[in-house]
Amino acid sequence: MEDTTKLNTSKLGTKEYWDNFYSVEKQNFEENSEDTGECWFADSDAEEKMVEFLLDNLGEYKIQDNCSMIDLGTGNGHLLFSLLEEGFKGALLGVDYSEKSVEFATEILDNKYSESENVKFVAADIFSEQWTPGEFDVVLDKGTLDAIALSGITFQDNKTVVDVYPKVIEKILGQNGVLLITSCNFTEDELIKIIETDSLKKWKSINYPVFEFGGMKGATICSVAFVKTSTK
Template identity: 40%
Template structure:
């Protein structure tokens, strides 16, 4: 059964799953590290590869980046739950030359991403990876640079999905996914962009989680909010007269509340 969060504007919670536990991801990346050590060509899982989400996210940034105020030469990008670093390597391959940093709360994920980068060559090795927990980490450690306004671009390809499957509670007694948007807003500079891809939430639900003002009031957001400014379109299907997508990607902008 799903339960409804205290804020009526947000969707009903997903049932908890082992995919929402750190142990699951530590175990998965232990396996992927071992596979990579045995065969460097095996770089691990690229999430949502069946939907071509990674290429679509990069293409979206190519097409819309300048209009969104993102300069290919200077944009700083932070990837939350970086896994094997695939998305950041794709951006570097595509010519995004600013500071690219991936964070994950699994130390084994970070080790894998570093190893993959080193195997791909010098220009990929300059992509940075570090262990950091988006829900509990010290902001002073990860803002770009320390004590600055924040990141130009924050990326999420499936991390909010995993967070949404955790049954952990924060200090306010909420499911931890309820504070995710507040934390993302703190990471962004004013006007910074948040590009999030999900297979668990529809566009309407992502808008409800991140785009409504009251989801970011107080907490860690500093009074800012996230406003939807763009979307990525995927092949759709129709069932029972309802049209939908198997995956959703929305782009939000940090604005004053």
């Protein structure tokens, strides 16, 4: 059977594409401070649903209003700003390999949330072995694994970025920490196949409206939460 977790490469998998993308968004923001950039999966209210999920599950595993969170491939940082507005007051770190993204998100932070000392943006490639940001209570990914999967990059032993992704999560997620990931390229079953390991287990998922076409049923995106259950 075809391995549907393997995607073709695309320009969305290149750093150059994202550098150009955030340069334009940054320029737009400088011209109009109301324009804080594109909110990925806004049609499906993904950001609202991810924030709501964390609010609904306060007290479960490591989810607290003061827990530490990292947003992988943070882009314009919108998800972290929403969490901030909803009262999450722990350390919120946005990481992105595009320096332009980090400059843009930091500019929004300085302009609109200058009192918020708990939010920070840093530039880093999450696959770099030198990248050691410590452990977090919650790891967030909105569309980043999707983009990463399109890069076609491979590592030692021909491992793809998708193969290595769970290792990155295991490295930065503390015991009983939660990964909440939203994807449009992978189904819930595919995400489980990619991410589950001895220590990372699927916990819950978010419901989205289901469409039906030609007798087939499906949702356009999915969000799945995984828990790190052991330190193995």
